[in-house]
Amino acid sequence: MIPLCFALGACGLMAPTPAPHGEVQGASTSGTELAQSDVNRIATLGMHDNLDSLYRLLDKLYRRNPAEWKKTATNRELAIKRVRDAIESRQPWPELQGKHDIQALSLALTPDFSGDRAAAFIYGAADMIIVAHGGKTKFYLIDSFDAQYLYNAARNMEIASWILNSRKNAAGQPLLLSNDISESEHNISFEREFGKIIARIDLLAEMTTEKYRRAGISYLQNLVGGTFLQFLPVR
Template identity: 30%
Template sequence: MKGFSLVLMIFCLTACGSAKPPKSINQFGKSTIDEIIELHQQRVIQDLKTLTLKLYRRNPNERHDRGKRTLEESVARLFNYPALAGFSKWKNTKPTDILRDALSPEYEGDRVLAFTVGMRRMLMASYDYKTDFYYLTEIDAQKLYNSARNIEIAAWLLATRRDHQGNRVLLSDSTAALEQNLSFQRLIGGMITTQENLSQIIATRQGRMVKTVVIQAASMAFLPI
């Protein structure tokens, strides 16, 4: 009996040592694809948060709450709320219209805030405003693809829009020979890639085709989400 007890003890210790950590309650009901969707969403929103910080640093006078809190606190506060929460003036405004208004020469107010709110709502619309995904949750690959194209359009507007005095409405990348800085371009390019990759993953999984679009700089019409 002593020999049997020793073998049993060794077996139990080995099993315990090799056991996987238990899943959290939120992980039950999730497939691998659900976790992939969440990781892509978290990445693109984190990149948007970084973009917001960079835009405020390049355009410090835009910040509506400067003097009340630090820049990091200001941006964290914005992203702590659900995408559709607050900002009653944009309650019935399409996200892409908010983006276009933010970069319009006539806009008055915090342009970075408007740009971020519009971009965040547009991105979240491509995920049907969900943040948790489970087995029966589906998202539209076409919406994800369209959001990638809309990021391209927003980036083009950001780089080219000027006020009535000929100054850029928001500063981002500098292309001057002595101070070339394309960090904004790289960051936005990462956001585009994240949405495109997930669109392809979802389309392949669902066995569907995504309608591709060639963006024309002359029209710059945002795609529907």
């Protein structure tokens, strides 16, 4: 028995240590949260995460398609900053000819688009998502959401991802190199990032629908409770 314990102990010491996977990071608390409902707060965090996902996708696209950032900037980091600044300040992207929302996204994915396609694509996707959220990136008690618009935005992201992977230019080349599944490489990191964005928007759409349904149920519960769940006098 003792030798067995020593053997098990030795195996335990020799077992490889699991790789760290990090831990959940909560956002810092601010006074503005007092003006936010639970749904407002989740929508604000979701928007922040979705924009971060788009910036990661832009970085990935620039790394695989360096010719794109060279059309508008002297280095990749500066190109990303310019797109980010335009998105967060709600400024139009010059190469999109004043177009916004799905019109901007459609133009960025046309085969004959000659500008920085990666920048235009990410800008168009971000603008479409923001428009679906009522044109805002932070949300408070006075704000509300349209569940159908959010649902449509999630489907638009699915369509955009599919077009990016399948549409080709006049020379028969992909509009932008993204996912790569071949004998030498298996890279689906783009697909995973798109999936995160779609899931966050879908969840908010469901929560928006559930919010009004639960409000009605809570009203009925309070109504019934007020009538039948009162304590009875004992003296």
